[in-house]
Amino acid sequence: MLGNISDIDLRMLRVFCSIVEAGGFTAAQARLNTSLSRLSVVVRDLEERLGCSLCRRGSSGFQLTEEGQELFDMAQLLFGDIERFRQQANRLGGLARESLQIGTVDSLISLECAPLPLAVRLFRRRLPEVRLNLHMLRPDELEQAVLEERLHLAIGAFHHQLSGLNYQPLFEEEQNLYCSADHPLFTRADTCLSLEDICAAEYVGRGYMTENQRPHGLHFTQTVSAYAMEAIATLVLSGAYLGYLPTHYAAHWVSRGQLRALLPERLAYRSLFHCITRQGQEPKTALAGFIEALEEARQQLADAG
Template sequence: MRGNLSDVDLRMLRTFCAIVEAGGFTAAQARLNISLPRLSVIVRDLEVRLGYSLCKRGKSGFQLTEQGQQTYAAAQELFASVSHFQDRTTSLSQRPRETLLIGAVDALASFEAFPLVRAITALRKVTPETGIELHIMRPDELEQAVLDERLELAVGAFHHHLSGLNYTPLCRERNVLYCSDAHPFFAMKDERLSVDILSEAVYVDRGYLSESRRPHQLRFQHFVNAYTMEATALLIFSGTYIGYLPTHYAQPWVDRGRLRPIRPDSLSFEAQFECIVRQGLEQKPAVSRLQELLLA
């Protein structure tokens, strides 16, 4: 790479590494929330900056060139050095002696069975000097942040198990299909809401999945994407969409008559919540302790 290494170069390298770790451009676009054409432009610009080809795409699939393999390895060393620098400089600042960088999905405050709040409470009692930075992200963003070492630990319902991460089961969350009091289905009995009738409705899909995975093989003809539970709820409240929400999150609105579950006995599903950390890293004592508390 000719010239100084710029912030743009670092961003392009991180994007390239994310594509490699996802196994190709198509899988990476959902994780990064970047279109395929834009990903292609970023890699092409990086190749121009480096002066050589990084990868090949075609009928045989995504393949790294020899230079691409060496560049990926060098980038991992670079990002590890940056993380080490951040750790050293953080220790010199006025922040708490140790700060944990953790992440979680949204809509967990009402999930009483979820152990994160109790684990943080217990950790702070044992080590009150430990600071906490909690970031709310989508599941795919959490996985990428842990892989990039921007987060040390994350909790959520993850739909794929990526290489480079350790997944530890925590608990399960029940999800049910809902409509609002403004939707035509609200006044209809469950017996009338067959799979065929439901499939004609406009569905709120979870846009962070790289493929359309809908419970019970429901095949909606029309759908829109949402990337958080809050966004899903807002679209459902519009009265023009139906979608899945966690029961703990939706229950207050059900009690007030704003939402109704649709065929909860036959169309519900459970999401497995897990704790993730990066493989091959020596964890901080506080990270290991938090893991233990989550499982206790």
């Protein structure tokens, strides 16, 4: 039985709702970037707090109990009420107290077609009273934060589309596979390189991407994980690993002879970036204004390019 509702209770409820929205523990594992055992512990603790069973797992798949379905429905109402309270409390002081929580992935600043800097400038001209907060997170963290209404809007390259979110295409970013000047493959001409040679090297992957999302289906013998572009670049520059980096981000080191793209005509790919917002969230002056500024910035940059 619940007594006072704590922050821990709210976090457990959000995890439970994410599992339900994902359709089960396995699907929620990548979405929440945590282990199955950790998810099981959270749900078990929540069941112990409530004194009832919330779901069943077995050969028939993930199923909610009647109590689980009722809790999920109540939690959705609760989180909606929390957001409405926050918005209404902000309105007590008028628009001057309204804030907008925006999220993005890292290392976009050198991409000329990325519209965020121009969008911020346009937005600030029109709504200077609104407090703008910018958060830098991984793609999976951005999606979760928007679903949980900790962010109003986020920009990133997302490798699946989750129910409960709106995805609006914005721009593309080219990616290449790089090695550093200290790597054995650096001096090998592309004509002397095979996929077998490349896959035999150690590789640094993006920890938030699953194996089946790896570019071109490449299967490396040995891999390590990193969770930010600077972390990947650091490991690639060490000379110990190959890794994918955005072309614009790597250009500085390429121009200095420190990095080289491997088989770019064959192994390059393009990531599609989206703006995501939560489905069903109440219209908000600041959010609508930022979405409008973002689209205007995207169009201006596309026309200029």
